[in-house]
Amino acid sequence: MSTLRALRRRILTPNVRETQLETRGFHVKNAAAKHQLETVGATFLQGYAYAVEARSAAQAEEWLETVPLAYRGFAYEGAGMGAVMLDSLTGGTKRLDGLLTGRGAHHDYMIYVGIGWAMARLPRFLWPDVTRFDPVLRWLILDGYGFHQAYFHTDGYVRDPLTAPPFHWKGGPDAYSARVVDQGIGRALWFVGGTDPEVVARLIAAYPEDRHGDLYAGSGLACTYAGSADEDELRRFAELAGPHLPNLAQGSAFACEARVKAGTVIDHTVMAARVLCGERTPEEASRVCLELRPTTCDGGDVPAFETWRQQIAEKITSPIIFQKGASA
Secondary structure, three states: OOOHHHHHHHHHHOOOOOOOOOHHHOOOOHHHHHHHOOOOHHHHHHHHHHHHHHOHHHHHHHOOOOOOOHHHHHHHHHHHHHHOOOOOOOHOOOHHHHHOOOOOOOHHHHHHHHHHHHHHOOOOOOOOOOOHHHHHHHHHHHHHHHHHHHHHHHHHHHHOOOOOOOOOOOOOHHHHHHHHHHHHHHHHHHHHOOOHHHHHHHHOOOOOOHHHHHHHHHHHHHHHHHOOOOHHHHHHHHHHHHHHHHHHHHHHHHHHHHHHHHOOOOOHEEEEEEHOOOOHHHHHHHHHHHHHOOOOOOOOOOOOHHHHHHHHHHHOOOHHHHHHHOOO
16 A cells, blocks of 8 residues: 555656746746745645655644744645645545644645645646635635646746636635735746846736736735745835735735744744834734634625735734835
């Protein structure tokens, strides 16, 4: 059986070469940024492989917990994708449910994103029933879908930015769904642009103006969670965001909450929270997210997830941060 599981891992797991910047044609800022982004990609695939090779979700989690703190969330993200891919072959939800109810519950933000990666690879009839997931956090699934499409189909989703492919799913209104896909695309732009704020801002500027806010929100999450930018670069990114600085800050606050909840806060998280979240600590930025999280979902045209994001953006952005952004 162990041989069969290893074979399953080799057959199902994408090749790590697909995460290398040269393969993807992404911008290379410097050797350190290249190493960081490729390590993130390799760790994602490691988590994916753990999910499809392990005997159970519990064993997968044992392996995932050995990943260094800085990268453990990416491993759980990959595991979320791997669990859905494996479940799609076995006709159930056992592996994904096991992750979400075990230690993976601390990484649920990342696992939800991983579900979106899987949906981007699977035919629609094999998609999981998203209506059974948390009605607020399940929107993060579309963040994962958008990231995957921009990362692997960069020509259509990034280099041809005037095209906005429609998206339909059972998780909420189609019009808003496209916006959350954009948040995932924005997160991917931090990778496509090689963590260079100037390059990322130019990529965002090529899209229609009405998409910029969501793209900056996704980039704010990525620059805080994945990192590889120093304090001066983050201050420059805040300046480049201009009127979309609240969106950038909201994405940064989401990243802080994900790392605080999982216990994976690192030095970069502390610095990014200070720069982008109004001189807050990651724990303080996380608390803003938790205090404002909606307790009910009304099912209207403006989902509770979007109301939550708007409230976070309003509260997290004080006059101090705007002054810093303007003078950076």
